[in-house]
Amino acid sequence: MKTLSLVLQTKTSRRILQSLAGAAILVFPLVAKQYYVHMAIFAGIYAILALSLNLVRGYTGLFSLAHAAFFGIGAYTAALIALHFNPIFPVVVLAAGLVAGFAGFVIAIPSLRLRGDYFAIATVGFGQMIRLTELNWMDLTRGPMGLPGIPSFHIFGYSFEQRDYYYFTLGLVLLTVWFIRRLVDSRYGRAIMAIREDEIAAEATGVNSTQYKWSILSVSTFFAGIAGSVFATYLTFVSPDAFQTGDSALILCMVVLGGVGTVAGPIAGAIALVALPELLRAANILRLVAVGAIMVLAVLFKEGQLAMRIVRLARRVLRAGTRVYSVAKGG
Amino acid sequence: MINGVTLGVVYALVALGYSMVFGVLYFVNFAHGDICMVGAYLSLVMVSKFGLGLAPALAISMICSAVLGVVIEKLAYYPLRSASKVTTMMSALGMSLLLATSGQILWGSITQPFPEVLTIEKYLIAGANANSLQVLMVVVCLVLLVVLQLLVRKTTIGKALRATSVDREAAMLMGINVDFVISFTFFVASAYAAVAGTFIGIYYDAVYPTMGALLGMRAFTAAILGGIGSIPGTVIGGLILGVAEGLGAAYISTMWRDGIAFSIMILVLLFKPTGIMGQVSR
Numbered sequence: 019m020k021t022l023s024l025v026l027q028t029k030t031s032r033r034i035l036q037s038l039a040g041a042a043i044l045v046f047p048l049v050a051k052q053y054y055v056h057m058a059i060f061a062g063i064y065a066i067l068a069l070s071l072n073l074v075r076g077y078t079g080l081f082s083l084a085h086a087a088f089f090g091i092g093a094y095t096a097a098l099i100a101l102h103f104n105p106i107f108p109v110v111v112l113a114a115g116l117v118a119g120f121a122g123f124v125i126a127i128p129s130l131r132l133r134g135d136y137f138a139i140a141t142v143g144f145g146q147m148i149r150l151t152e153l154n155w156m157d158l159t160r161g162p163m164g165l166p167g168i169p170s171f172h173i174f175g176y177s178f179e180q181r182d183y184y185y186f187t188l189g190l191v192l193l194t195v196w197f198i199r200r201l202v203d204s205r206y207g208r209a210i211m212a213i214r215e216d217e218i219a220a221e222a223t224g225v226n227s228t229q230y231k232w233s234i235l236s237v238s239t240f241f242a243g244i245a246g247s248v249f250a251t252y253l254t255f256v257s258p259d260a261f262q263t264g265d266s267a268l269i270l271c272m273v274v275l276g277g278v279g280t281v282a283g284p285i286a287g288a289i290a291l292v293a294l295p296e297l298l299r300a301a302n303i304l305r306l307v308a309v310g311a312i313m314v315l316a317v318l319f320k321e322g323q324l325a326m327r328i329v330r331l332a333r334r335v336l337r338a339g340t341r342v343y344s345v346a347k348g349g
Numbered sequence: 350m351i352n353g354v355t356l357g358v359v360y361a362l363v364a365l366g367y368s369m370v371f372g373v374l375y376f377v378n379f380a381h382g383d384i385c386m387v388g389a390y391l392s393l394v395m396v397s398k399f400g401l402g403l404a405p406a407l408a409i410s411m412i413c414s415a416v417l418g419v420v421i422e423k424l425a426y427y428p429l430r431s432a433s434k435v436t437t438m439m440s441a442l443g444m445s446l447l448l449a450t451s452g453q454i455l456w457g458s459i460t461q462p463f464p465e466v467l468t469i470e471k472y473l474i475a476g477a478n479a480n481s482l483q484v485l486m487v488v489v490c491l492v493l494l495v496v497l498q499l500l501v502r503k504t505t506i507g508k509a510l511r512a513t514s515v516d517r518e519a520a521m522l523m524g525i526n527v528d529f530v531i532s533f534t535f536f537v538a539s540a541y542a543a544v545a546g547t548f549i550g551i552y553y554d555a556v557y558p559t560m561g562a563l564l565g566m567r568a569f570t571a572a573i574l575g576g577i578g579s580i581p582g583t584v585i586g587g588l589i590l591g592v593a594e595g596l597g598a599a600y601i602s603t604m605w606r607d608g609i610a611f612s613i614m615i616l617v618l619l620f621k622p623t624g625i626m627g628q629v630s631r
Binding site for chain 1: 375376377424425428429434435436438439440442443444445446447448449450451454562566569573607608611612614615618619
């Protein structure tokens with residue numbers, strides 16, 4: 019055991035492990051069943067969502083509950099553009115990102131006047147308004163019936179298949195990770211983290227917090243829109259069902275589960291929560307219960323020292339037990 | 350108009366729960382709406398399975414929901430007292446999901462009609478049509494609101510509650526059992542939520558697991574519209590919202606009915622976050 023851990027610590031062995039993992043990810047769609055590839059694509063889409071939400075929630079400390087709504091804006095934009103004009107795929111992806119990013123910007127301007135919890139509530143309101151628009155603007159979105167038959171991504175006459183979607187999503191996840199790493203390590207990243215730690219102190223040292231907040235919201239929603247374009251054209255169908263406040267909570271849960279303010283955390287959280295229904299296949303509804311429970315537990319573990327409380331309680335029970343036992347023995 | 354007033358007082362009842370919890374702990378208890386749903390289901394079960402009348406069913410449902418509210422507070426919010434508000438809100442959001450989905454498992458996701466518990470008679474009050482259900486709802490809600498106002502203003506626990514909401518630490522130093530006060534707040538808020546949920550269930554003749562979310566958001570709008578922390582303000586907020594929804598549904602479009610609540614909420618948040626009768630914001 020000791021030798022194993024020692025071997026793992028050397029640089030070359032870590033390199034080997036990393037390249038093995040990389041190779042496994044690359045050949046995965048060639049060997050795995052279609053269904054698992056499908057799950058992997060979903061995990062990728064949600065990883066992008068969780069990563070981008072983490073920019074807002076984890077690094078800047080803003081509590082947005084409308085992320086799924088921006089995901090929805092991206093998906094609808096991609097669907098409508100693809101249905102009506104069907105351009106090559108970079109156009110669809112960029113348009114979806116830009117429209118969602120712009121929506122984020124528009125919503126950020128008024129709501130950033132609010133602080134903390136009021137901001138969170140305003141995002142719930144905006145998220146609901148966006149959903150209601152999708153639901154009621156029948157001419158454009160066909161309401162609850164959704165938009166079927168969205169053409170897949172294509173370029174130079176070549177249309178994306180499932181495998182291509184897998185690699186494309188993988189590439190997007192890597193791009194997002196690279197972008198977030200660069201952003202967080204920059205002057206910009208230090209500024210947003212300063213806002214998270216103490217907004218007043220950050221302002222005092224010359225950080226224009228409002229400017230940083232709206233820009234980070236726009237960036238975050240841009241990525242959500244891109245994820246939406248993949249979602250819509252991969253499934254070839256969109257309806258307002260996938261973009262509700264509950265879905266925003268799901269994305270938030272991925273972030274909280276994986277670790278707020280980390281890069282690997284949201285990815286792990288997304289994979290875990292996408293894989294979860296597989297484990298709980300017997301009862302699909304349990305998945306949603308699990309999301310709620312995981313969220314409460316994750317928060318309690320992290321911030322409420324739940325583990326410590328349980329240990330303390332167990333110790334107390336144990337002590338009481340021994341006392342009862344010794345009394346019973348003595349008497 | 351009568352519809353609006355009836356809904357308005359019910360919203361006010363739920364809104365008070367948000368307002369009171371916000372008053373002592375400064376966070377939005379997202380699970381509050383779902384407690385309304387649980388209360389509605391409990392009353393429904395009491396009436397349909399055990400054949401109780403409305404009053405005893407409501408009483409049992411109130412007590413059970415109140416206990417549930419306190420348990421949730423102890424489990425999900427108490428350990429987070431020293432954490433940030435946003436963290437507590439995430440816990441509340443998780444709790445809300447947990448309650449809504451548990452309701453779905455326990456009682457099924459189908460909308461259930463509320464069994465007939467009242468014979469509804471029609472009256473003509475001041476030239477407007479009203480029925481006995483509406484009158485009952487308005488009267489019960491108003492009585493409960495007045496009781497709460499008296500409770501907060503005239504009793505010792507009410508004084509403790511006000512002290513806690515002004516400054517929790519100072520209240521603690523004055524020998525007030527703050528944890529008890531907070532539990533008490535959740536107890537009352539959840540009991541009131543059960544009444545509101547039951548009434549909404551009877552009124553629309555529909556009880557379903559996600560009813561809490563919609564009711565919760567509307568009530569929360571009423572709370573911020575009237576000004577969080579003020580009981581009369583909350584009642585006014587509830588009435589305005591109820592009437593606006595009623596008129597909006599009648600003259601604009603029923604499809605956008607939910608949109609009215611959210612537009613009001615956003616507008617109030619943007620232009621007057623303290624609401625109509627709110628205190629100075631913190």
